[in-house]
Amino acid sequence: MATSGSLICVKDLKKHYKGGAIKALDGVTVDINKGDVMVVIGPSGSGKSTFLRSLNLLEEPTGGSILFDGEDITKKRYKNADGKTVKLDVDALRQKMGMVFQHFNLFPHMTILENMTLAPIKVKKMPKAEAEKKALALLDRVGLKDRADAYPIQLSGGQKQRVAIVRALAMEPEVMLFDEPTSALDPEMVGEVLDVMKELAKEGMTMVCVTHEMGFAREVGNRVLFMADGQLVEEGTPEQIFGNPQSPRLKDFLAKVL
Amino acid sequence: MDSFVKMENFATVAKYSSLFAQGLLVTVLLSIFTVMIGFCIALVMALMRLSDIRPFRFLGIGPDGYQRESGALAVISRFNPVSFIATAYVEVLRSTPVIVQLFIIYYGVFGIFDLPNFTMFGFIKFPRFFPGVVALGMNSGAYLCEIIRSGIQSIDGGQTEAARSLGMSKVQNLRYIVLPQALKNILPAIANEFVVIIKESAITYTIGVQDIMSAVNAVRGAAFVITEPLLVATGIYFCLCFPTSKLIAYFERRMSHGDKR
Numbered sequence: 001m002a003t004s005g006s007l008i009c010v011k012d013l014k015k016h017y018k019g020g021a022i023k024a025l026d027g028v029t030v031d032i033n034k035g036d037v038m039v040v041i042g043p044s045g046s047g048k049s050t051f052l053r054s055l056n057l058l059e060e061p062t063g064g065s066i067l068f069d070g071e072d073i074t075k076k077r078y079k080n081a082d083g084k085t086v087k088l089d090v091d092a093l094r095q096k097m098g099m100v101f102q103h104f105n106l107f108p109h110m111t112i113l114e115n116m117t118l119a120p121i122k123v124k125k126m127p128k129a130e131a132e133k134k135a136l137a138l139l140d141r142v143g144l145k146d147r148a149d150a151y152p153i154q155l156s157g158g159q160k161q162r163v164a165i166v167r168a169l170a171m172e173p174e175v176m177l178f179d180e181p182t183s184a185l186d187p188e189m190v191g192e193v194l195d196v197m198k199e200l201a202k203e204g205m206t207m208v209c210v211t212h213e214m215g216f217a218r219e220v221g222n223r224v225l226f227m228a229d230g231q232l233v234e235e236g237t238p239e240q241i242f243g244n245p246q247s248p249r250l251k252d253f254l255a256k257v258l
Numbered sequence: 259m260d261s262f263v264k265m266e267n268f269a270t271v272a273k274y275s276s277l278f279a280q281g282l283l284v285t286v287l288l289s290i291f292t293v294m295i296g297f298c299i300a301l302v303m304a305l306m307r308l309s310d311i312r313p314f315r316f317l318g319i320g321p322d323g324y325q326r327e328s329g330a331l332a333v334i335s336r337f338n339p340v341s342f343i344a345t346a347y348v349e350v351l352r353s354t355p356v357i358v359q360l361f362i363i364y365y366g367v368f369g370i371f372d373l374p375n376f377t378m379f380g381f382i383k384f385p386r387f388f389p390g391v392v393a394l395g396m397n398s399g400a401y402l403c404e405i406i407r408s409g410i411q412s413i414d415g416g417q418t419e420a421a422r423s424l425g426m427s428k429v430q431n432l433r434y435i436v437l438p439q440a441l442k443n444i445l446p447a448i449a450n451e452f453v454v455i456i457k458e459s460a461i462t463y464t465i466g467v468q469d470i471m472s473a474v475n476a477v478r479g480a481a482f483v484i485t486e487p488l489l490v491a492t493g494i495y496f497c498l499c500f501p502t503s504k505l506i507a508y509f510e511r512r513m514s515h516g517d518k519r
Binding site: 097098103107119123153167168 | 324325326327416417420422426427435515517
């Protein structure tokens, strides 16, 4: 049910390729409320990442709708409050959604501080001194203040991902999207990244997280989505999903990963 | 036995040293202007080649609402006229000799309308110099275009995704994220192209631009020596090209601070 309290309402979202022969997303309907920590799990190829990337339009859906703050972002043109047809400002939309990638995607030619201040300065037109002050405060929160002048290559995977998270936070997004944030990390570095994410969840940040970390899903998530074959198969609290799975697909999946 | 090179002939060449000095200046100016024109053309062409402008995109949507995968309509819907123009430009200029292009520009294009007839520095004839720069610039633009395009395409798509997800526009992404990294990757290829431009500028002596090669020719005509002025020209060209490639190698090292641990 679409309620007015939802931050993002996804309705019948579809992403089809090759004339409909390949259905990466096949009718996903879900509401994301403010403060939700939604964890998306499922076997590989189930459309989890496509779903996440559709939310900030890195993937263009071929059908359905996504309402963000009540505005349909899948329409390139829409009528605004005055009844005028205006073009959807994708850049403005993406500022409200921070995204963290599996492979960090830090900018290798810039220092950590420059990585974090570029978008606030160029996109939000924040004064440089203010942007740097904010960036350093954020870096301090994840224990990397002393690495501000280092280049990404000088950091470990876990450090890079922590930087990537605070780089997205520097834009003060309303929701954070995580696309398998720990999948490319060495096992001993997974903890430090998950800790940052837990911290974030505690502060009430709305989060959508595609992950294979079942422990994280159980501990931090308040809602868990299980996807398979481009469809939302089961949704519920972590207790329901992990403790009392209903569908055979989910039971089968949990038997393999737990 | 006659030796290959006679020392006294160098003394003859020395009498014409002012010609070589003028030639050196002409070659340097030719190269600088060529690089500037070539680089501008190349950047525009590279962006045109990478553009996504498909005016007939709507024809690719089939009656079922899905993208057509095959057939004439699918081909037409993928047609990008902007990219096509740039590709055609590159392929034509790369597949024809420079001297043909130079003659077409000089005799053909600039044969029709008159260029202002003045001289720069008292010895560079503008009506000959300008067509030379245009022809060389257009030619190197085609090669530099391919270098820049490959450089842009060498950057991981994740970089663009990260930039766009932070709210940066396409232009900001290109300006701050993609081009700086691409430039670093293509510097060796650019150094190569700059050196080629310096050397290739010698061809403009065929339309009467008084560069280093034309000084060689003048000495040959006046003093009947050829090997020695050619050796002098060889030395001058080497002294231009070698430092150029070294200079770019220096910039390459300076830009690589992101790759060192």
